[in-house]
Amino acid sequence: MNIGLFGYGKMGKMIEQIAQDRGHTIVAKIDVGATDVPYKTIDVAIDFSTPDTAFKNITDCFENGVPVISGTTGWLSHYDKAIEICNAKKGAFIYASNFSxxxxxxxxxxxxxxxxxxxxxxxxxxxxxxxxxxxxxxxxxxxxxxxxxxxxxxxxxxxxxxxxxxxxxxxxxxxxxxxxxxxxxxxxxxxxxxxxxxxAHNREGFALGAVIAAEWIHGKTGVFSMKDVLNLN
Known part of the structure; x- marks a missing residue:
């Protein structure tokens, strides 16, 4: 699977390592200020960016047909609008405050x-x-x-x-x-x-959960949660 990382801080780097260990390819590392995003090559986006950039990152992915996993906090005043855009574009989305x-x-x-x-x-x-x-x-x-x-x-x-x-x-x-x-x-x-x-003994559990969520959502349409990923519903 080709993964695009939105946000390349500590969590982004950890997700990169775990994703590669699980056989995936990181095809984009989008940090603050980036404008050239290769959406056509991305199967799933994983967003651990910033509160100021998350909404645009997420909705731009929906506009380009890319499913999104997001663990960024601080942007949720725009959550309902993001869901509206996701549904209108028949996208796929999972947000979690913690992916562990x-x-x-x-x-x-x-x-x-x-x-x-x-x-x-x-x-x-x-x-x-x-x-x-x-x-x-x-x-x-x-x-x-x-x-x-x-x-x-x-x-x-x-x-x-x-x-x-x-x-x-x-x-x-x-x-x-x-x-x-x-x-x-x-x-x-x-x-x-x-x-x-x-x-939590380290941050690896958060990163692993995000990658597992990305694997799960690939090919799906709709708004989901980690309950769906873990079959807890």
Whole structure:
């Protein structure tokens, strides 16, 4: 498969290595300011660019008949418009806040636990996420997705960074050393605590998941998620 990389930072380089190890060819490395994109040679685009460039990268691919896998965060105010263009052009698209296979299983576990806990008012939920000091946004996109999974399956209505009101999920964000990503959800009561936790040992899981998603979407039409890729629906 011929892959075009939109964004050639640390994640782009890691995706390149994993894709090549799995027998694919990188036919384009599109970074900020690039104008000459060989769309006709690209089977699937993988976008880990920037919030300012992601929407244009993604929709230009749709306009040129190229399926897109995107893990860029910070552009989602334009997500609905991107989906509209994808459907109009009969394109194919997967967006995920985190492509790690383990994290996506963790998302499902989190939602299922939230359902089971929804009527047990004696338990209060909270979340902690820890990342490396170079990560500037807080909370992480993964933490927000986890919070949304709880909200969809319980009486919680919102999340807040640090202190939260009733019916809000408090999220604590820590930035330490070179931590790749640790997310913990805790349900605490006067008599006991229940916790689930995901710890990433490195960034390879994110890159591998993006390549697997690219392999899965090749030849398909529509808007999908990692639930589809992992057959979790």
């Amino acid at each position: 296979l383990g994290v996506n299983i963790f998302f499902e576990l989190n939602s299922h636990l939230a359902k089971m806990m929804s009527n047990l008012n004696q338990y209060k939920v909270s979340m902690e996420e820890i990342h490396h000091t170079q990560k500037l946004d807080a909370p992480s996109g993964t933490a927000i997705t986890l919070a949304e999974g709880i909200i969809e399956n319980s009486t919680y209505q919102n999340w807040q960074l640090n202190e939260a009101e009733e019916k809000e999920i408090p999220i604590t964000s820590k930035r330490e050393g070179m931590v790749s990503g640790t997310h913990t959800i805790a349900y605490q009561s006067a008599v006991d605590d229940i916790e689930i936790k995901h710890t």
